Amino acid sequence: PPRPDVPGYALGQATLARAPYSMADLTALQKSMLFGADDVAALRQSKAILADQTEAILDVWYGFVASTPELVVFFGDTRSGQPDANYLGAVRKRFALWILDTADATYDQAWLDWQYEIGLRHNRLKKNKTDGAHGPAQVDFRYLPALTIPITTTLKPFLAKKGASVADVERMHAAWVKAVLMQAILWSHPYIKDGEF
Amino acid sequence: PPRPDVPGYALGQATLARAPYSMADLTALQKSMLFGADDVAALRQSKAILADQTEAILDVWYGFVASTPELVVFFGDTRSGQPDANYLGAVRKRFALWILDTADATYDQAWLDWQYEIGLRHNRLKKNKTDGAHGPAQVDFRYLPALTIPITTTLKPFLAKKGASVADVERMHAAWVKAVLMQAILWSHPYIKDGEF
Numbered sequence: 001p002p003r004p005d006v007p008g009y010a011l012g013q014a015t016l017a018r019a020p021y022s023m024a025d026l027t028a029l030q031k032s033m034l035f036g037a038d039d040v041a042a043l044r045q046s047k048a049i050l051a052d053q054t055e056a057i058l059d060v061w062y063g064f065v066a067s068t069p070e071l072v073v074f075f076g077d078t079r080s081g082q083p084d085a086n087y088l089g090a091v092r093k094r095f096a097l098w099i100l101d102t103a104d105a106t107y108d109q110a111w112l113d114w115q116y117e118i119g120l121r122h123n124r125l126k127k128n129k130t131d132g133a134h135g136p137a138q139v140d141f142r143y144l145p146a147l148t149i150p151i152t153t154t155l156k157p158f159l160a161k162k163g164a165s166v167a168d169v170e171r172m173h174a175a176w177v178k179a180v181l182m183q184a185i186l187w188s189h190p191y192i193k194d195g196e197f
Numbered sequence: 198p199p200r201p202d203v204p205g206y207a208l209g210q211a212t213l214a215r216a217p218y219s220m221a222d223l224t225a226l227q228k229s230m231l232f233g234a235d236d237v238a239a240l241r242q243s244k245a246i247l248a249d250q251t252e253a254i255l256d257v258w259y260g261f262v263a264s265t266p267e268l269v270v271f272f273g274d275t276r277s278g279q280p281d282a283n284y285l286g287a288v289r290k291r292f293a294l295w296i297l298d299t300a301d302a303t304y305d306q307a308w309l310d311w312q313y314e315i316g317l318r319h320n321r322l323k324k325n326k327t328d329g330a331h332g333p334a335q336v337d338f339r340y341l342p343a344l345t346i347p348i349t350t351t352l353k354p355f356l357a358k359k360g361a362s363v364a365d366v367e368r369m370h371a372a373w374v375k376a377v378l379m380q381a382i383l384w385s386h387p388y389i390k391d392g393e394f
């Protein structure tokens with residue numbers, strides 16, 4: 001659904017370019033990751049647990065990025081050499097919606113097109129444009145799949161905070177690892193040489 | 198150490214090209230993945246557990262690839278359209294050593310150069326050459342990081358087979374997820390556009 005209160009958020013907008021990968025490609029990728037109906041169910045179970053914790057989660061994630069010089073540089077203003085608070089703040093609002101979207105686990109063409117757009121926004125093709133930022137030209141590819149680990153590791157305690165069983169927390173965590181890695185893979189498309197994706 | 202009994206295995210061979218990423222790059226990547234001394238210890242703990250189980254592990258991994266048409270095609274002979282048993286067998290011997298090397302967790306220049314070589318062997322730059330195979334020109338990029346999931350998910354029961362505590366199995370499993378994803382990222386280098394890695 002449109003969220004005029006969150007500038008740049010564009011899931012479901014007809015203006016998005018069509019993703020260069022198809023729903024059939026997604027299904028094959030999911031098979032190769034053992035991503036199935038149980039993972040969809042676990043992600044959806046996590047939504048109610050995470051919904052009122054997104055700000056606390058983002059505090060942890062942003063804290064990790066801020067304390068890792070190799071990462072925070074991508075949110076820097078290349079003119080001042082300092083982290084750009086406006087840029088960080090603008091992205092943060094979309095990041096909160098991304099948590100809920102990932103938990104929704106609705107995989108359709110609109111979702112696929114939005115993944116492609118998010119990939120472009122990390123890549124030199126579109127980075128900085130949405131927020132008029134003056135950051136480095138790209139987030140380096142290597143860190144995209146890498147960030148799956150801190151994101152999902154630090155998420156786990158939040159999954160456990162609302163009384164779910166240990167087994168359910170494990171299932172939700174494993175589903176989140178797959179869902180985030182799957183998105184990082186789709187987001188990598190603009191970085192990959194023609195015909196090698 | 199050289200393994201003349203395993204054709205194509207080349208960790209430590211002076212003939213390998215120097216990796217396009219440095220030890221400093223590796224350290225930064227490890228930081229971004231929360232990969233630390235505890236993970237190195239957990240990987241090394243896993244070595245004694247896995248050492249006499251590599252054939253059973255490979256049976257499971259090869260079984261998964263063989264039963265997933267989207268994956269087994271990369272081991273096919275493009276002339277016959279059938280999986281190439283010689284190719285699968287030659288790679289399997291190096292895969293067994295890879296399990297032990299990953300558990301060794303020795304991160305030095307020789308290891309880095311070997312990661313680059315393994316990446317090239319999945320990419321169109323070097324695939325099929327080591328074994329004189331007639332397979333497809335490349336393994337598509339998307340499946341490299343994706344395979345982290347089935348490899349580490351199916352590894353977990355083997356980590357638990359020798360009496361390690363539940364907590365230790367969790368630690369070893371988490372370290373393996375990081376170590377495999379880290380390698381898949383390094384292996385992706387030949388697929389990435391110039392300057393975007």
Ligand code: HEM
Nearest residue numbers: 071074091094095098121127128130139143144147148184
């Ligand atoms: C699994 C890994 C990652 C996830 C889940 C993630 C998530 C997100 C999300 C949801 C957005 C907002 C997209 C939008 O709606 O516009 C975003 C944008 C952004 N992310 Fe990431 N990200 C990841 C990796 C990284 C890494 C490694 C960095 C490096 C610090 C990074 C830096 C940025 C930047 C700078 C933007 C703004 C891009 C722009 O200029 O539009 N991200 N990320």
Ligand code: HEM
Nearest residue numbers: 268271288291292295318324325327336340341344345381
């Ligand atoms: C995390 C993911 C992966 C791991 C850990 C892995 C591991 C390995 C290892 C250890 C080798 C032997 C390298 C050597 O010593 O020559 C190898 C080669 C190979 N792998 Fe992978 N692999 C991964 C992803 C994939 C995927 C997704 C496929 C697709 C089916 C694949 C197909 C192959 C093929 C065809 C070779 C032989 C390449 C050649 O012609 O030299 N691998 N892999």
